Amino acid sequence: MTTSAASISVVLRRLQSVDLQIREVRGRIGSFDPQLAEVDATVQQLGADAETTSGRVEELRTEERRLQRTSSDMQARLKKLRERAKVVRTVREEAAVQAETGHVRRVLDSEEQERINLLDQVKRLEDRLASQQTALEEGKSAAEPRRRELVAERDAAHEELAALEDRREGFAAGIDSRYMRVYDNLIRSGRKAAVAPMAEDGACGACFSVIPLQLQNEIRTSAPLVICEACGVIVTAPEETDQGDPEPSPAET
Ligand SMILES: [Zn+2]
Incomplete structure (x- = not known):
């Protein structure tokens, strides 16, 4: 019985050592998901930043188009006022045309100023967007090898686990x-x-x-x-x- 006593004690302890390794590998496998998530999160953040800026550029461009339309309307009104100025019959009529012309010009000027400011902002935002897109591309190319590396390590750990589980089964089959x-x-x-x-x-x-x-x-x-x-x-x-x-x-x- 001594041989069998020795054997069972050896096999049980080997089984235990395999189980500890299995536990270690499982823990390692579990640690890959947060690491992958972290790699992805950086790229996602860069993408979100660029998207926000791009959305803001779109808004400002829409606003700029609106201003352009009002500006054309104002120009059309000025043209009509110039026609009217040619055919005024009384001083009162002339004064009225002049007053309206003055008003329309002031509105036009202020809208023109607004448009210039807007285009200025668009330019700055487009510069920012360009550098954000560069950062995103760089982030992606930096993340890709790291991602591949982590996935390869995780696959290897899964294989290691499968081999350990096979070994465990072998040991377990021989134990009372x-x-x-x-x-x-x-x-x-x-x-x-x-x-x-x-x-x-x-x-x-x-x-x-x-x-x-x-x-x-x-x-x-x-x-x-x-x-x-x-x-x-x-x-x-x-x-x-x-x-x-x-x-x-x-x-x-
Ligand atoms: Zn004890």
């Missing part, structure tokens, strides 16, 4: 189902160590509580399912017992 049930419950409860070798002095390898002498003997000789009363891990035969053993593959156990 009673051990597996206890082991799985311990792992599922989220604890890091489910298996610990007994120390040479008979202490639990995880919490260092001394195991009762009779149980120590059982662990050394027949390796029954021994659970540490203090911390709940499966206590296996001491490390030293393993050393004489050839590395058993899962298939051999």
Whole structure:
């Protein structure tokens, strides 16, 4: 029974080491999504900035077209007033035409000024838009390799995980189902160590509580399912017992 005691303790601990690796790789896989989101967020922000500016340029252009239309209307009114000025019969009529002409000119002047200011703003915004679009293109080309790199790393991690899960299945298949049930419950409860070798002095390898002498003997000789009363891990035969053993593959156990 000593060989089997040694084997089960070796296999359980290997299983545990694979499970720890699986946990590590799963954690790594989980960390890629926020990293990818961060890479995308930078590009999205640059895109949003350019879009805001472009929207504002469009608004100002619409406003400028409106001013152009009023300006043409005003020009048409001035033309009519000039015609009327030629045919006025009284001083009063002439004064009225002059007053209206003056009013229309003032409106035209102020709208012209407004249009100039507007075109000035459009020019500045278009400059800003151009540099924002450059920044967006640069951001995209900077993000692309980083994105590819992260996706490649994530794919590699998935492959690593699949290989580890295969290995785990191999180990698990060779382990007595009673051990597996206890082991799985311990792992599922989220604890890091489910298996610990007994120390040479008979202490639990995880919490260092001394195991009762009779149980120590059982662990050394027949390796029954021994659970540490203090911390709940499966206590296996001491490390030293393993050393004489050839590395058993899962298939051999
Ligand atoms: Zn313990």
